[in-house]
Amino acid sequence: MLFNSTAFIIFIFAVTLLYYLVPLIIKIKGVQSWILILSGLFFYAYLNPFYAISLLVCCIFNELIVLGMYGQYKRQNVKGVKIFAGSAIAVNVFILFFFKYSSLFSGLLLGEGDVTSFLAGLPLPLGISFYIFHGISMLADINGNTREFFEKTGRWGRFVGIMCYMTFFANSVSGPVTKYNDFEPQIKRHYFKEVDLKKVFEYLLLGYFFKVCVADNMQNYTIILTEKQFGGVSPIAVIVQMFGYSCQIFADFAGYSYIAIGVALLLGYKLPENFNFPYISKSITEFWKRWHISLSSWLKQYVYFSLGGNRKGKIRTYFNLMAVMLIGGIWHGANWKYLLWGGLHGLLLVVERIFINLTNKKRNKKKKELFIVSVIRIFITFIIVSWLWLFFKMDGYEAVFSATRQMFTGWEDVMAMDTTGVLMACFYMMPVFAFHGVYIAKEKGLFFTGKNWKYVFYAMMILALILNRGTSDAFIYFQY
Amino acid sequence: MHSYTSNTKKENKSEKKYTFVLKTAVSFAIIFGIYFLITCIAPKSDDGPGLYFTNVLKAQRFAMRTEKTNVILVGSSMASVVHIEDYANDCVNLAFSGGDALTGLELIKQKSEKTGSYPELIFVEISDAMINGIDEDILKKTNGFGLSWINRIENRPDYIFYSLAKSVYYHNKEKTLSDYGVIEEKLEYWTNVKSYPVNQNDMNEYMELAKEYADYFMEKGCHVVLLEMPYDASLHDLPETVQVRETALSYMPADEYEWFITDWSEYIVSDAIHMGKLSADRYANRLIETYLQ
Numbered sequence: 001m002l003f004n005s006t007a008f009i010i011f012i013f014a015v016t017l018l019y020y021l022v023p024l025i026i027k028i029k030g031v032q033s034w035i036l037i038l039s040g041l042f043f044y045a046y047l048n049p050f051y052a053i054s055l056l057v058c059c060i061f062n063e064l065i066v067l068g069m070y071g072q073y074k075r076q077n078v079k080g081v082k083i084f085a086g087s088a089i090a091v092n093v094f095i096l097f098f099f100k101y102s103s104l105f106s107g108l109l110l111g112e113g114d115v116t117s118f119l120a121g122l123p124l125p126l127g128i129s130f131y132i133f134h135g136i137s138m139l140a141d142i143n144g145n146t147r148e149f150f151e152k153t154g155r156w157g158r159f160v161g162i163m164c165y166m167t168f169f170a171n172s173v174s175g176p177v178t179k180y181n182d183f184e185p186q187i188k189r190h191y192f193k194e195v196d197l198k199k200v201f202e203y204l205l206l207g208y209f210f211k212v213c214v215a216d217n218m219q220n221y222t223i224i225l226t227e228k229q230f231g232g233v234s235p236i237a238v239i240v241q242m243f244g245y246s247c248q249i250f251a252d253f254a255g256y257s258y259i260a261i262g263v264a265l266l267l268g269y270k271l272p273e274n275f276n277f278p279y280i281s282k283s284i285t286e287f288w289k290r291w292h293i294s295l296s297s298w299l300k301q302y303v304y305f306s307l308g309g310n311r312k313g314k315i316r317t318y319f320n321l322m323a324v325m326l327i328g329g330i331w332h333g334a335n336w337k338y339l340l341w342g343g344l345h346g347l348l349l350v351v352e353r354i355f356i357n358l359t360n361k362k363r364n365k366k367k368k369e370l371f372i373v374s375v376i377r378i379f380i381t382f383i384i385v386s387w388l389w390l391f392f393k394m395d396g397y398e399a400v401f402s403a404t405r406q407m408f409t410g411w412e413d414v415m416a417m418d419t420t421g422v423l424m425a426c427f428y429m430m431p432v433f434a435f436h437g438v439y440i441a442k443e444k445g446l447f448f449t450g451k452n453w454k455y456v457f458y459a460m461m462i463l464a465l466i467l468n469r470g471t472s473d474a475f476i477y478f479q480y
Numbered sequence: 481m482h483s484y485t486s487n488t489k490k491e492n493k494s495e496k497k498y499t500f501v502l503k504t505a506v507s508f509a510i511i512f513g514i515y516f517l518i519t520c521i522a523p524k525s526d527d528g529p530g531l532y533f534t535n536v537l538k539a540q541r542f543a544m545r546t547e548k549t550n551v552i553l554v555g556s557s558m559a560s561v562v563h564i565e566d567y568a569n570d571c572v573n574l575a576f577s578g579g580d581a582l583t584g585l586e587l588i589k590q591k592s593e594k595t596g597s598y599p600e601l602i603f604v605e606i607s608d609a610m611i612n613g614i615d616e617d618i619l620k621k622t623n624g625f626g627l628s629w630i631n632r633i634e635n636r637p638d639y640i641f642y643s644l645a646k647s648v649y650y651h652n653k654e655k656t657l658s659d660y661g662v663i664e665e666k667l668e669y670w671t672n673v674k675s676y677p678v679n680q681n682d683m684n685e686y687m688e689l690a691k692e693y694a695d696y697f698m699e700k701g702c703h704v705v706l707l708e709m710p711y712d713a714s715l716h717d718l719p720e721t722v723q724v725r726e727t728a729l730s731y732m733p734a735d736e737y738e739w740f741i742t743d744w745s746e747y748i749v750s751d752a753i754h755m756g757k758l759s760a761d762r763y764a765n766r767l768i769e770t771y772l773q
Contacts, residue, residue: 197497198500201500420529420642421530423529423645424642427642455500455504456507459504459510459511463508463511463512463637467635
C-alpha cells in the first residue's frame with residue numbers, strides 16, 4: 001500500500017478508529033499492539049500476500065531466536081546468549097544477501113546461466129532492507145541489555161513487542177530505521193487525547209506536499225537522466241536536471257519520512273527524524289549527519305563502532321569509514337552503481353577526515369567562519385552531492401560520464417534547449433530550496449521569525465496539494 | 481524540520497489545542513483568494529508545461545468550448561503541429577502528442593452527443609500511433625469532476641508559472657536537433673522502427689474502431705477526411721508505413737471514404753516524422769484551401 005494512495009488514506013483512517021476505539025470495548029492488555037500487528041500484515045498483504053508472508057517468517061524467526069536467548073539467559077549462560085544473537089544476526093544478513101545480492105554475485109562468479117537467472121527471478125520482499133535492519137537492531141540491543149529485557153517483560157509481552165516493532169507499518173517499508181531500544185519503551189496503551197494533532201497535521205502536510213506536489217511533478221522534468229547518451233542535449237538542461245534530481249530524491253524520501261513520522265505520531269509513537277536540512281551541509285561529513293539520519297546512525301552504531309570506530313588509529317578509522325559507506329551504498333540495491341556511489345562518498349569522507357586531521361592543529365576554533373565562505377562551502381557540497389546522485393539515478397557509470405561530459409560541451413549554442421523542461425525543473429526546485437532557505441533565515445533571525453508565518457506556508461501547501469498534484473508514483477526508496 | 485513544526489512548550493501552552501485549525505483555515509482562505517485573483521488575470525498559454533499537460537489542456541478547452549466548432553483535426557504529435565485553428569475561430573486542432581486520433585474522435589463524439597451539435601468537417605490522421613488506443617486519462621479529465629475548477633490544468637500553479645514565464649521571455653528554439661546533426665540519428669531510428677510491422681491484430685482492432693468512428697460521424701452528416709501526415713520521404717515505403725496504409729485502406733477504401741493525398745517530398749520534416757513549422761503551415765493551408773475555400 002502506497003502512502004500516497006487513496007487506499008492508504010482509508011486504511012489509516014480505519015486503523016486509527018480501531019486503534020483507539022477497540023480498547024474501550026475489549027479490555028485486554030496489548031489489544032492496541034495486536035491491532036498494529038494485524039494492520040501491518042494487512043498493509044503488506046494488500047500489495048502482495050508474499051510480502052506479508054516474508055515479513056511474518058522473518059518475525060517468527062527472530063521471535064524463536066529471542067526465545068532461545070531467553071533459555072540461555074535462564075541457564076545464566078551469557079556466552080550462549082551471545083552465540084544465539086550473533087548467529088541470528090548472521091542469518092538475518094544472509095537472508096538480506098540472498099534476496100538482494102545473490103544474483104549479482106552469482107553472475108559475477110558463475111556467469112549468466114540457469115542459477116543466475118533463477119536468483120534474478122526471485123521476487124524481492126517489500127521493505128526487506130528495512131525490517132532486516134530492524135531485526136538486527138533488536139537482536140543487538142537485546143544482547144546488550146539482556147537482563148533488563150528479560151526481567152522487565154513477560155514472555156507474551158516480549159512476543160507482542162517484537163512483532164509490533166517488526167511489523168509497524170509506518171516505518172517498516174522505507175524507514176526511518178528505528179532502533180529497538182528507542183521503540184520498545186513506547187509499546188504501551190496510547191490514548192487519543194495524548195496525540196499532538198497539530199504535529200501530526202504538520203508532518204503529514206509537509207510529507208504529502210513534498211511527495212505529491214514536488215517529487216511526483218519533478219520526475220517529469222528529470223526524464224533526460226534516464227538516457228545513456230547525451231549528444232545534442234544542452235549543458236544547461238543536464239545541469240538543471242542533475243540539481244532537479246537532487247531535489248526530487250530529497251522531496252520523495254523526506255516526504256515519505258515525514259508521512260511515516262506523522263502516521264506514527266497519530267498512533268502514539270515517536271520515530272526518529274530522518275532529515276535535517278541536508279542541502280545546507282558544508283561538507284560531505286555534515287551531509288551524512290543530515291541525510292537519512294536513521295540509517296547513518298544505525299550504521300554508525302552497529303557497523304562503524306563494531307569495527308572499532310576511530311579508536312584504533314587513523315588508518316583504521318579511514319578503513320572503517322570506507323567500509324561503512326560501501327555497506328551503506330550496496331544496501332540500496334544489487335547493483336555496482338550503488339557500491340560505486342557509496343565508495344565515492346566514503347572516499348570523500350576519508351579525504352575530509354585527512355584534511356581535518358592535517359589542519360586541526362593550525363585552526364583557530366574560536367574564529368567564526370565568514371558567511372560568504374559558508375555559502376560557498378554549501379554550494380560546493382551541493383554540487384558534489386548532486387553529481388554523486390547521478391550514479392544513483394543513471395544506468396551505469398558510462399551514462400554518468402556522458403552526462404558529465406555534456407555539462408562542459410555545447411555552450412556555444414546554450415539556448416538551443418528544451419526551455420520548458422529547464423524552466424519547470426527550476427520551478428519544482430524552488431520548494432526544496434525555500435524549505436532550506438526559510439530554515440536558515442529563521443535560524444539567523446532574518447525573516448519568517450514570527451510564529452504565524454508557518455500558517456501561510458501551510459495554506460500554500462494545502463493549495464498546492466489541491467491544485468498541483470503530480471502523477472502518482474511509487475516512492476523511490478520502495479525499491480530498496 | 482523543527483522550524484516548520486511546533487515543538488516549543490511555550491507555544492503549545494499559549495495556543496489552545498485546535499487553534500492551528502482556525503489559523504490554517506484563515507490563512508488558506510486568504511491565500512486561496514489571492515490565488516484565485518491571479519488565475520483570473522494571469523496570461524494563459526496555449527500549451528502546458530509538458531506534453532501530458534498540453535494534451536489535457538487541449539482536451540479540457542475543447543470540452544468547455546461554447547462556440548460552435550465546425551472543423552476539427554484529430555491525430556498524434558504529427559498532426560499537432562498543423563495549426564488549422566489559426567485560420568478561423570471554428571477550427572480546432574485536437575491532436576495529442578504521444579496520443580492518437582481515436583482519443584480525439586471519442587472526445588468529439590461525447591461532446592457532440594451532449595450538445596447535439598456535430599462538426600461539419602473532421603480530419604483524421606491515420607498512423608501507427610493509433611495502436612495507443614483511447615487515452616482514458618484524458619477522457620476522465622474532461623468529464624464531470626475531472627473538469628471541475630480544481631482539476632483544470634489552467635488553474636494549476638505550475639501552468640500559471642509557465643504561462644507567466646512564457647509571456648515574459650520564452651526562447652524555445654524550434655527543432656534545433658538538425659544543428660547538431662542529430663537528424664541523421666533520428667532518421668536512422670525511425671527507419672529502424674518503421675522497418676518492422678506492428679502486431680497486425682492490434683492494428684486491425686484499432687483500425688476497425690477508427691472506421692466505426694468515421695461511419696458514426698458520416699451518418700451524423702459530418703464530412704470525414706482521412707489523411708497520412710507526411711514523414712521523411714525515405715520512410716514512405718517501409719514495411720510499417722505500408723502496413724498501416726494498407727490496413728486502413730482495407731477498412732476504409734478510397735472509393736468509399738475520402739482520403740487527402742499529398743506528395744511527401746514537398747514537406748520538410750525536422751526529426752524524420754514531425755514537420756517543421758513552415759511545412760506544417762503549408763500543409764494546414766493546403767487542407768483549408770482544399771476543403772474550406
